[in-house]
Amino acid sequence: MGSRVEILNDGGYRSDGRRQFELRDITINLAQQGQADGSAVITHGLTQVLVSVFGPREAKMRSQTIHDRANINVEVNVAAFSTGERRKRSRGDKRILEIGSTIKSTFEPVVQTTLYPRSQIDVYITVLQQDGGLLQACINGTTLALTNAGIPMADFVCAVTGGVHSTSALLDLTTLEENDVPHVTVAMMPKTGKVALVTMETRLHVERFEEIFRLAGEAGKVLHKEMKKAVMGRTSTLVNAMGSRGSGVDRDGDEQMNEL
Amino acid sequence: MISFSSFPATREYAEFSGPHHPYDPSDDVEMEIDEDYLDTNGSKLTYPGESLTSSQAYMRGHGTYVDNEEVIASVAGTIERVNKLVTVRAIRSRYNPEVGDLVVGRITEVQPRRWKVDANSRQDAVLMLSSVNLPGGVQRRKLESDELQMRNFFEEGDLLVAEVQAFFADGAMSLHTRSLRYGKLRNGQLVTVPPILVRRLKSHFIALPCGVDLILGLNGYIWVSKHVKEAEQEGEEGFDAEGVYSNINDNIDEITRTAISRVTNIVRILASHFIPLTDTLLIEAYDWTVDQEGGAKDLLSEDLSDALVTSLAFRV
Incomplete structure (x- = not known):
């Protein structure tokens, strides 16, 4: 072995000290960002993505309007400082365009676009830091930003990456693991258990696939719990702030009194 | 697990x-x-x-x-x-229009016999040439000559206050400005807040005692401007024919300018704390800020804005 980093050591720990099925720490920030109708910053470990949603609004290009439903427009922008070595990627980069179109086709059946004919929903994704699981972070962030913008959706979409190291399955891979291990990204809808997206860029043994797929589905449900909690927290604070002319803020006042 | x-x-x-x-x-x-x-x-x-x-x-x-x-x-x-x-x-969502709502909007496009208006809704609203007042309040059908000088009424980027008249089949709203209270806006400043924070009130035209007029558009666009005297607004024969579609601001003195920015900043603070806007709340907030030291821009500092919100919570 020598200097090579072990993906999974004898004790069953991964390179960053996680167990096989442990997900990285996530943080969700649903605060207002500028003029966006809805926005979310989601962090999976060291991967951080900012998603801003504008719309539904009048389509800027007439050619893009669809007469019976809204058009979802996804633009992904990878910050030059997001990776280890500084690299400026052009907007026309094929890999980035592909992520954008994958996200678009994932959300088209979930968002109730038929309610907004001739409109456009713009999703702007900015990748601030990457450490593996880029697509998963983008999808989870987009779900949260769309919810935050009050855009009707059938369900959450929760995405997780899974991989296989020899015979043992791993979840939520870092860049280091993604480079070494065949991996698959699964996006699922927790209410029905339906799968919104399965994508794989490497070769994976067919006998391993089922296990990974099932695990990723379960991990999606765990993520859903966290995302739901964040959304409910945000909603209830806003509702309380609106109805606070009496109860909500008074409570804060009481706390201050106690401190004094 | x-x-x-x-x-x-x-x-x-x-x-x-x-x-x-x-x-x-x-x-x-x-x-x-x-x-x-x-x-x-x-x-x-x-x-x-x-x-x-x-x-x-x-x-x-x-x-x-x-x-x-x-x-x-x-x-x-x-x-x-x-x-x-x-x-x-x-x-939180975009504005969902209802017939009779008062909205503030901005012209985005001039099209044959109609204007497109951005009103924070899911599509641009439509203002038909037939649903605006002619300068001078003349009552007649719109002629081809009116069609040719539509840009003399409203140009791209102009702000206006209007009422929702009807809906088109695809859900887009049609506006009208057939009242002397509606029409082009000048002498002021626009603030945007989430539409849910503007509740339906008895009147959406608010005249604050500090010489500032407010128009609370139900679409979350709020126009803060210099106070216009009732007589100037209501005059029948004497009312300024050109004034309705004028693009030139009146003279606004220093005190009014400060008052306008103070009110805009108050609206911004309340919106950032997600507090619904009402006329009484705004008046109270204004009175509170006048008592504080510092100018209008100091309001936006975190300490002062938090203090403002707390003081309002205790008063109500």
Whole structure:
């Protein structure tokens, strides 16, 4: 072995000290960002993505309007400082365009676009830091930003990456693991258990696939719990702030009194 | 068992703007208890994909859909129930127009016999040439010559106040400015707030005692301007024929300018704390800020704006 980093050591720990099925720490920030109708910053470990949603609004290009439903427009922008070595990627980069179109086709059946004919929903994704699981972070962030913008959706979409190291399955891979291990990204809808997206860029043994797929589905449900909690927290604070002319803020006042 | 790798929790984030961490994966039991998410007002909150009731007993309204004979929420917000109709009102969304609403908008396009107006809705609103007043209040059919000089009435970028007249088949709204109170806006400044914060009031034209007029558009666009005297506004024969579509601001003295920026900043602060706007609240807030030291721009500092919000909470 020598200097090579072990993906999974004898004790069953991964390179960053996680167990096989442990997900990285996530943080969700649903605060207002500028003029966006809805926005979310989601962090999976060291991967951080900012998603801003504008719309539904009048389509800027007439050619893009669809007469019976809204058009979802996804633009992904990878910050030059997001990776280890500084690299400026052009907007026309094929890999980035592909992520954008994958996200678009994932959300088209979930968002109730038929309610907004001739409109456009713009999703702007900015990748601030990457450490593996880029697509998963983008999808989870987009779900949260769309919810935050009050855009009707059938369900959450929760995405997780899974991989296989020899015979043992791993979840939520870092860049280091993604480079070494065949991996698959699964996006699922927790209410029905339906799968919104399965994508794989490497070769994976067919006998391993089922296990990974099932695990990723379960991990999606765990993520859903966290995302739901964040959304409910945000909603209830806003509702309380609106109805606070009496109860909500008074409570804060009481706390201050106690401190004094 | 799938869980999160746990790092030591840094600090408790109580504010809604703060990020959310999964602390302890074993809090499943606690989750069950606050599953109902009842807030202090007792209204129930939803998230997309939460099933509400069976579709046999209830009818689905806005913000819900039916799947497998179940009514399911499609937005995050509060549930409202009227008899058998279940609706979910999204906490933040674009403006949903209703006929008779007062809106403030900006012209985006001039088209044959119509203007396109951005009114913070899901599509641009339409203002037909036939639903504006001619300068001087002349009552007649619009002629071809009027069509040719549409840019003399409204140009791209002009702001206007109008009323929602009707809807088109695709849900786009049609506006009208056939009242002397409606029309082009000048002598002031625009502020944008989430539309849910503007409640339906008796009047959306508010004259504050500090010499500032406010127009609370239900679409969340708020126009803050210099006070116009009633007599100037209402005059029949004497009313300025050109004034209605004028692009030139009146002279605004220093004191009024300060008052306007003070009011705009108050509106911004209230909006950032998600507090619904009413005339009494704005007057109170203005009185409070006048007593404070510092100019209008100092209001935007975090300390002062928090102090403002706290003082308002205690007064009501």
